[in-house]
Amino acid sequence: MTFEPGERVRVLPSEKPGHVRTPGYIKGKAGWIESLIGEFPNPEELAYGLSGLPERPLYKVGFLQADLWDDYEGSDEDYLYADVYEHWLEPGEGGKT
């Protein structure tokens, strides 16, 4: 599956144990694809001495702070980018923004 910039996505609420690069506070949260950063060996496998191949697409994903935190102090327009591997993403509601 490939995502396009502007597409709505949701981060999987997975509890996968071990070394992952998806921080807990974005799990299950909705955001948008900002850009494709590139393809990199999967760090979840590299961490255990494996090759991490094939390389996985890494996206810059945007989130509105107000969607991440119920009690966010600051502008409604404040946002956050996190770099998320494709296998942590699923299509979100609303299609393209």
Add this chain to the structure above:
Amino acid sequence: MSGHHQHEGAGRTTSPYAARIRAIEALLLEKGVLTEPEVQDNISYMEARSPANGAKLVARAWLDEGFEELLLSDAKSAALQLDIDPEHPAEFVVVKNTPEVHNLIVCTLCSCYPRAILGRPPDWYKSFNYRSRAVREPRAVMREFGFEPPDGVEVLVHDSTADVRYMVLPMRPSGTEGMGEEELAELVTRDSLVGVNVPRL
């Protein structure tokens, strides 16, 4: 901890972590995985990097639009132009502060930082306090560093969760017209390259 060994560095040399690192290093040397010169080379590599590199990149970008463009589109090439060796497996990306958006860098998972350019991160950058609060209440964190984004400015936090290391290109302070590159570079603090503060006159 006793009162009189609180100077810089004291305590670390005797901490269990330091002892563990020394034991691991000794084992790696003994088993031939690493050699002394390799360890020294790595120490020299890290010590040759400092926030002054970031300040040079920023000052040049403030004076040269073409260089700014390169810095924002291909930061490693821009670094090479100033004889800064950006060699590191991770990507290096520079994000630009504007009158509309202020950028802040954090690594919530560990302490990812553009070490190839700026050297070791400050201790606060690695602290649980900063890592957890920079994403949740970035404006409060910046206030504690003495900076409050003006009204109407959006705050954009970059969590370097994976294979990219980020640095902020701050805005050039007003009143610096006519300043040369070195003078400008002196205004660019490490904190302003992370985004918790801005350069000031």
